[in-house]
Amino acid sequence: MITLTEENYIKAIYHLSKHGKEMVSTNALAEAMRTKASSATDMVKKLAEKNYVDYKKYQGAILTESGSTIAINVIRKHRLWEVFLVDKLHFSWDEVHELAEQLEHIKSQKLIDKLDAFLGHPTHDPHGDPIPDKHGDFTFIDKIMLAQAQVNETYNCVGVNDSSSKFLQYLNNNKIELGTKIEVLHKEAFDSSIKIKVNGLEMVVSNSVAQNLYIQKV
Amino acid sequence: MITLTEENYIKAIYHLSKHGKEMVSTNALAEAMRTKASSATDMVKKLAEKNYVDYKKYQGAILTESGSTIAINVIRKHRLWEVFLVDKLHFSWDEVHELAEQLEHIKSQKLIDKLDAFLGHPTHDPHGDPIPDKHGDFTFIDKIMLAQAQVNETYNCVGVNDSSSKFLQYLNNNKIELGTKIEVLHKEAFDSSIKIKVNGLEMVVSNSVAQNLYIQKV
DNA sequence: ATATATTTTTAGTCTGTTCTAAAAATATAT
DNA sequence: ATATATTTTTAGAACAGACTAAAAATATAT
Known part of the structure; x- marks a missing residue:
């Protein structure tokens, strides 16, 4: 055990x-x-x-192979519980990590299968990270960092690299969430900051933000 | 801690x-x-x-007072999780106890409040046991044991005393669940068994069954 | 009431996980 | 390449929670 x-x-x-x-x-x-x-x-x-x-x-x-299987299974549980907390209990995405750290250790294959079904077999958690299926296979999204975006292109927000409360709350405050459309207006050579348009509003994000937000061309 | x-x-x-x-x-x-x-x-x-x-x-x-508060809080969590498992994940009532034994230890007041709301503030768990509210107050049901029922009366099944898998599976097999109508036809003096009508079918239950099933006059 | 049985506590040990302090191995700098 | 710094391991101790075996307290029986 x-x-x-x-x-x-x-x-x-x-x-x-x-x-x-x-x-x-x-x-x-x-x-x-x-x-x-x-x-x-x-x-x-x-x-x-x-x-x-x-x-x-x-x-x-x-x-080892067996260690890897265990790790992936814990990650699967962690991310499924995160989906549950956000989708069903209406937690915000910056609150769920610590709770999922506890829930991920509940031991029951049947529980996880049923939770998975209840949630509609989600493929990604609230931070855009892939949820391994019951065989341990991931569905990777073909994503890039905002820092690598091209000017005058429009992207979809699909994930975060840093999922700390502070960063997620920053995104909340700026009304950026998974699925939010981001238009890249200008990349500032001096400090690598990026001017974007989000929800019709223009804003400038720092390079550290741009390094931690994953996007995908629409 | x-x-x-x-x-x-x-x-x-x-x-x-x-x-x-x-x-x-x-x-x-x-x-x-x-x-x-x-x-x-x-x-x-x-x-x-x-x-x-x-x-x-x-x-x-x-x-002590503080020990009691802790106990009641754990019981509240246990029973809320049981409702979740049965109502939302469609576990049967004989499967949920062990899982709830794990889930009851998840530490987060906010989680329990939200779970409670998500479940519609249930007052009783799947075995008919009362769920303490957030102040620790119980809503007791005015129930009697089937063994104490009167002949020719009709009752509602409202709970079980023994919530072991074996007993619950016995009830499952005989299509008896919470809310099931039970008509008492005859009490056998010899072995204290009771003849009842359930779902239109007559059956005889032993005294040990009658001692573990709670009912309420309709 | 004395002897016997049962329950409860104590003393000492074990396992899991952590720590500190010191020793050993490896990496880095001139 | 030798000295120095860093990383990693070892040795020994602490704490929580469990155990066994024996001692102490309480209960029961005649």
């Missing part, structure tokens, strides 16, 4: 390794888990014993 | 003390928690330190 803590470490390793197949260092893992490197070492050894990661001393850890 | 285990012990004490204000013995608590008496002693001491119970050596434990 896998513990809650093990599940969280596996999820962190998955995210740090960028979709599964890159070595993750002990320090990076410790930082992600808000713990100390020594604790991360201990856990990584345990995960290696249980065959969820391959681990070589001083080299880092990488998920 | 209260741990998951503490919360479960507090809930067990609440149930064993029959709605809060009766001493609970260490052995009874240990049995309910499927653990050993020594573990129950340890936990009860810890709960006493945190002021969730009053505890006297060799006398047992009883919930």
